[in-house]
Structure formats: structure tokens, C-alpha cells
Amino acid sequence: MSNLNTTTGKVSLKNPVLLASGTCGVAGHEFEPYFNLSELGGIVTKSLSIKPRDGNPAPRVVEIPGCGMLNSIGLQNPGIEYFVKNELPYLIKKNATIIINIVGETVDDYAGAVNFIRDKNEISAIELNLSCPNVSGGLDFSQDPKKAFTLISEMKKLTKIPLWAKLSPNVTDITEIVKASVDAGSDGVSLINTVLGLAINRWTKKPALPRATGGYSGPAIKPIALRMIWDTHKKFPNIPIIGIGGIHTADDAIEFLLCGASCVQIGTANFVNPKASIEIINGLKDYCEKNKLNSISEIVGAAHHLVTLSGA
Amino acid sequence: MSITRSLIKAKLTDNAELGKGYYVSWFHAPEITKNIHPGQFVMMESGQYLLRPFSVYETKGENAGFLYRVIGGGTSFLSKLKIGNEVLIHGPLGKGFTFPENKNKPILIVAGGIGIATFPLVARVASENKYKIKTLFGARSKNDLICTEELKKYGEVESITDDGSSGRKGLVTELLTTELNKNKDQEIFVCGPTPMLKSVIKVCNEFGVIAQVSFEEYMACGYGVCMSCVIKANGKYLRTCVDGPVMRSDIVAV
Numbered sequence: 001m002s003n004l005n006t007t008t009g010k011v012s013l014k015n016p017v018l019l020a021s022g023t024c025g026v027a028g029h030e031f032e033p034y035f036n037l038s039e040l041g042g043i044v045t046k047s048l049s050i051k052p053r054d055g056n057p058a059p060r061v062v063e064i065p066g067c068g069m070l071n072s073i074g075l076q077n078p079g080i081e082y083f084v085k086n087e088l089p090y091l092i093k094k095n096a097t098i099i100i101n102i103v104g105e106t107v108d109d110y111a112g113a114v115n116f117i118r119d120k121n122e123i124s125a126i127e128l129n130l131s132c133p134n135v136s137g138g139l140d141f142s143q144d145p146k147k148a149f150t151l152i153s154e155m156k157k158l159t160k161i162p163l164w165a166k167l168s169p170n171v172t173d174i175t176e177i178v179k180a181s182v183d184a185g186s187d188g189v190s191l192i193n194t195v196l197g198l199a200i201n202r203w204t205k206k207p208a209l210p211r212a213t214g215g216y217s218g219p220a221i222k223p224i225a226l227r228m229i230w231d232t233h234k235k236f237p238n239i240p241i242i243g244i245g246g247i248h249t250a251d252d253a254i255e256f257l258l259c260g261a262s263c264v265q266i267g268t269a270n271f272v273n274p275k276a277s278i279e280i281i282n283g284l285k286d287y288c289e290k291n292k293l294n295s296i297s298e299i300v301g302a303a304h305h306l307v308t309l310s311g312a
Numbered sequence: 313m314s315i316t317r318s319l320i321k322a323k324l325t326d327n328a329e330l331g332k333g334y335y336v337s338w339f340h341a342p343e344i345t346k347n348i349h350p351g352q353f354v355m356m357e358s359g360q361y362l363l364r365p366f367s368v369y370e371t372k373g374e375n376a377g378f379l380y381r382v383i384g385g386g387t388s389f390l391s392k393l394k395i396g397n398e399v400l401i402h403g404p405l406g407k408g409f410t411f412p413e414n415k416n417k418p419i420l421i422v423a424g425g426i427g428i429a430t431f432p433l434v435a436r437v438a439s440e441n442k443y444k445i446k447t448l449f450g451a452r453s454k455n456d457l458i459c460t461e462e463l464k465k466y467g468e469v470e471s472i473t474d475d476g477s478s479g480r481k482g483l484v485t486e487l488l489t490t491e492l493n494k495n496k497d498q499e500i501f502v503c504g505p506t507p508m509l510k511s512v513i514k515v516c517n518e519f520g521v522i523a524q525v526s527f528e529e530y531m532a533c534g535y536g537v538c539m540s541c542v543i544k545a546n547g548k549y550l551r552t553c554v555d556g557p558v559m560r561s562d563i564v565a566v
């Protein structure tokens with residue numbers, strides 16, 4: 001039998017397939033009719049903030065035909081305190097591998113939220129959402145290496161739980177932000193968040209989303225994600241990478257692993273197929289068997305090597 | 313949570329044009345016909361990236377029918393499907409209409425435009441359960457007054473058009489006002505475009521009656537994970553795909 005067990009830095013995962021933040025509700029209850037959360041490598045919660053956030057008025061989504069979609073949800077969430085009281089026990093009961101995603105507008109916001117979970121050992125990792133494209137106010141933490149460094153070093157002081165920095169592709173050189181994050185003590189980098197985009201409605205002659213721009217996700221952003229993972233792994237082969245962006249099939253996931261991601265998150269694909277993540281896990285199992293791999297982690301970063309894998 | 317939900321490849325068994333851009337597509341989908349509650353919907357693969365939400369219009373044995381107007385890529389794709397073609401159907405989803413406990417309380421259907429598509433099944437099931445039914449239907453013009461013959465099987469149908477090409481000229485809220493002046497003690501079921509729903513809710517608020525309103529917000533996932541389909545209700549953004557599409561009119565902000 002092949003082995004999908006894997007590790008991303010210090011975090012052990014049953015398999016390398018996780019659900020991405022904001023694409024699995026707040027805590028994944030909605031998947032109950034389809035599979036058990038414990039079958040996954042892990043679940044990343046909706047971005048949680050120190051105070052509940054209402055989010056933006058509808059319409060919040062527009063489809064980009066054949067390519068994916070733009071969203072402007074506005075980080076609607078019930079707040080970390082409510083979550084810890086009412087949702088975390090559910091995830092623990094379900095035996096899920098839990099990654100809590102935190103967002104904020106200031107370092108204090110993030111610190112306040114992290115303080116609610118800093119010593120909960122049921123949590124496998126904290127993913128810091130450094131990019132919030134739907135929140136106004138200049139460059140955010142994901143676009144300025146100094147800001148990223150400050151934020152992550154402050155969070156590192158608060159908790160021993162592994163930290164993943166979730167980075168935005170909307171930068172000139174992703175490796176600068178990666179370096180700042182890792183220098184500050186980040187245990188891994190999640191690449192990528194949505195790509196800033198815009199759609200025009202020809203009938204109303206206005207932007208399709210009320211706030212004009214939105215986060216682009218889905219099949220069209222896969223090459224962008226792969227390129228950023230490629231650049232990062234090439235420069236920093238020892239930094240654990242969590243790959244995200246347009247993954248719909250096991251083949252997509254394999255490409256991310258070959259490129260240097262040690263695990264992947266499934267996002268928008270959940271919208272078109274609630275069982276996408278489980279189908280990807282099964283596809284990875286088959287791949288290991290076909291290619292006689294003892295461990296799926298054998299292929300991580302293989303695209304950078306000059307040797308070719310048999311059958312791959 | 314409903315575990316009777318399924319994710320199936322369903323075969324098209326018939327595709328009929330009702331004229332003027334309206335179609336009914338039938339699929340062999342016993343998983344849907346067995347479990348559907350009137351007012352619920354499905355997400356359907358429609359040749360686009362995202363699936364599309366559609367109400368179940370009627371069931372015939374193991375076939376589920378969907379009535380729609382061709383307005384874009386997805387509905388155009390569905391209208392061209394051939395018998396035997398398969399599409400992914402996910403459902404039934406959401407909360408449908410609740411029939412009144414008091415069987416003597418009449419049901420008043422208020423429909424606007426393509427919102428009518430959800431009501432033939434509602435009316436048939438209500439009629440099988442011995443409720444008295446009346447339908448008020450507002451459409452743009454004569455050509456958009458679809459399903460009226462079918463709904464007449466279950467009770468009286470009054471229609472009104474924006475341009476006066478059939479029946480009275482005006483809005484469905486005028487018919488509703490007249491009806492509520494006659495009898496406020498009716499269970500009101502509403503579906504239509506959002507501006508029409510808001511006007512209907514205002515009329516209901518004026519009369520102090522609570523209606524069951526089915527919302528048709530833009531839905532990306534249809535099962536609660538994306539938070540795209542929200543409306544403001546009870547001061548919060550609620551997801552119309554899981555907390556609705558049918559919601560009580562008194563909690564919705566207008």
C-alpha cells in the first residue's frame with residue numbers, strides 16, 4: 001500500500017489534501033452529507049478576526065466564463081471568540097486536522113485573535129491570512145516585507161503552534177515576502193491567495209462587483225500559483241510550501257507537489273463539486289500505486305531535479 | 313442536515329420549448345424526485361464553470377423537470393441538450409415552502425416573471441393535500457405568462473402584465489393589495505426577481521401579514537460553503553442557499 005502520510009514542516013498530515021480557507025464554510029459542517037472531515041489532510045477555517053465581520057453586500061461573486069470566478073465576500077465571519085466556543089468543539093469532535101486561519105487589519109487585531117487559541121493543542125497550525133484584498137487601506141501585510149516580518153515575529157512570540165503565512169500573488173517578487181516571513185519564524189508559506197481582478201458588466205456598463213475589484217480564483221490562476229511555488233522552492237528548497245490555486249483534480253495536485261509544495265489546499269473546486277477533495281485523495285492513492293511510491297512526499301520538488309521519475 | 317441529498321449524473325429524457333425562449337428540461341433523477349420538497353432547488357452543471365441553481369418545476373415518476381428562460385450561457389447550453397446527454401445534478405438543496413398546519417387556511421401564490429417556475433410543483437402538492445390555492449402572476453408581457461393553464465388545474469389564476477398585452481396592465485402588488493383587502497388570513501408564497509420581492513414584502517408589512525418568500529440570489533456553490541448568496545435578515549447576512557431560498561418576510565430588510 002502506498003503512503004499518503006506527509007509532513008509540512010512540523011505538521012504531520014494524514015494526506016496532503018486540505019480544504020482552503022473561505023471555501024468550506026466557517027468550519028466545514030456543510031460537508032457532512034458527503035464525507036467525514038477526518039478523511040482529509042486537514043481543514044483550514046474561514047478567516048477569523050478579533051471582532052465578527054458582516055462582509056460586503058451582494059452581489060459578492062461573478063463568474064469568469066471558462067476561467068473561474070471573482071469574489072468580494074468581505075471576510076464575513078463570526079469572530080474568533082464565537083468560533084472557539086461554538087465551532088472548534090465540532091471540529092475536535094469530528095477528529096479533523098485543524099488549521100485556524102486568522103485575519104486582521106492591525107498587528108493588535110491578529111494578536112488578539114491568536115491569544116484565543118495560542119495554547120490549544122488540538123490545533124495543528126495557524127494560517128495567517130496576510131492578504132485581504134477586500135479590505136481597504138493601502139498596502140497590506142502581504143505586500144510589504146517589513147510589515148510581514150513584524151506581524152509574524154509578534155505572532156511567533158505568542159504561540160508555539162506552527163505558523164503558516166498565507167501570501168498574496170499581487171506583488172512584484174513573491175520570494176522577498178517569503179524570505180521576510182521565514183526570517184520572522186514562519187513554519188511554512190501558503191501560496192497563493194486570490195489574484196486581484198475586475199469584471200465589467202456590459203449591460204449595466206459598470207463593474208460587476210459593487211466594490212469594483214475582487215479576488216480571482218479557479219482554473220485560470222493555477223499557472224500563476226505554480227510559478228510562485230517554483231520561484232520559492234528554487235530559492236528556498238527547505239521552506240515548507242502549502243500549494244493553493246485552481247486545483248480541481250489529482251493531476252493538478254501532483255503538478256503542485258512536483259513543483260515544490262508539500263501539501264495542497266482545494267478552494268473553488270469545492271463549489272463545483274463538494275467531493276472534489278476526496279476524489280483528489282483517491283487519485284493520489286492511485287498515483288502512488290501506479291508509480292510504486294512508498295510515500296507521496298518522494299515527488300515533492302521533483303520538477304526541479306534533472307532526473308526524470310519513471311512513469312511520472 | 314438533510315442526508316437525502318445527492319450528487320448524480322442525470323440523463324436528459326426530454327427537452328421541450330414552451331415558446332418565446334422558455335424551455336422545460338426533464339432528467340431521469342429518482343434521487344431528486346424521491347426527496348424533493350416543494351420550493352427546494354438543485355445546482356446543475358450547465359456547460360459553464362460554476363453550476364447553476366434551478367427550482368424543481370415538476371416531477372413525473374422518476375423524472376424531474378426544470379423550467380427556465382434562456383438568458384445566458386448556462387441556460388442556452390441546457391436548452392440545446394439532446395436526449396441521453398448527462399449533466400451533474402446536486403440536490404435537493406435549501407429550505408422549501410412550509411404548508412400551513414391549518415388545512416383550511418388558503419394558500420396564495422404570488423409570482424413574478426420566471427419565479428413562476430417554482431410553483432407548479434408547490435401547487436400540485438398543496439392541492440393533493442386539499443389546500444385551497446389561488447395564484448397571482450405578474451409578467452412583462454403576454455408571452456411571459458407561462459404555466460397559467462397548468463396552475464388553473466389547482467385553483468384560480470389572476471395575471472397582470474407590465475405592458476397590458478394580456479389582462480390588466482400593472483404590477484402584481486396591485487393584485488396582492490386587492491386580495492389582502494378581501495382576506496388577510498391566507499398563507500402567502502412568493503417568488504420572483506428581487507425588486508418584486510421587496511415590493512411584495514412592503515405590501516405584506518403594511519397589512520401586518522408574514523409571507524414565505526423565495527429568494528433567487530446569485531449562488532456559486534448552493535450548499536453553504538462560499539457565502540456568496542446573502543441577503544440581510546435579522547440584521548445579519550444570511551445565506552439564501554441554506555437558510556433559504558424560502559425565508560419569512562418579517563426578518564428580511566427591505
Ligand SMILES: Cc1cc2nc3c(=O)[nH]c(=O)nc-3n(C[C@H](O)[C@H](O)[C@H](O)COP(=O)(O)OP(=O)(O)OC[C@H]3O[C@@H](n4cnc5c(N)ncnc54)[C@H](O)[C@@H]3O)c2cc1C
Nearest residue numbers: 353364365366367379380381383384385386387429528529
Ligand atoms: C434558488 C434559485 C432557483 C432558481 N430557479 C430558476 C428556475 O427555476 N428557472 C429559471 O429560469 N431560473 C431560475 N433561477 C435563476 C437561474 O439560476 C439563472 O437564470 C441562471 O443561473 C442563469 O444562468 P446563465 O448561464 O444562463 O446566465 P448568466 O450568463 O449566468 O447570466 C445572464 C444574465 O442573467 C443574470 N443572472 C444570472 N444569475 C441570475 C440570478 N440568479 N438571478 C437573476 N439574474 C441572474 C446575470 O447577471 C446576467 O446578466 C434560479 C435562481 C436561484 C438562486
Ligand SMILES: Cc1cc2nc3c(=O)[nH]c(=O)nc-3n(C[C@H](O)[C@H](O)[C@H](O)COP(=O)(O)O)c2cc1C
Nearest residue numbers: 020021022047071129192193217218245246267268
Ligand atoms: C469565495 C472565496 C472566499 C475566500 N475566503 C478566504 C478567506 O476568508 N481567507 C483566506 O485566507 N482565503 C480565502 N479565499 C482564498 C482561497 O483560500 C484560495 O487561496 C484561493 O481561492 C485560490 O485557490 P482556488 O483557485 O483553489 O480557489 C477565498 C476564496 C474564495 C473563492
Ligand code: FES
Nearest residue numbers: 534536538539553
Ligand atoms: S451559494 Fe455558496 S453559500 Fe450560498
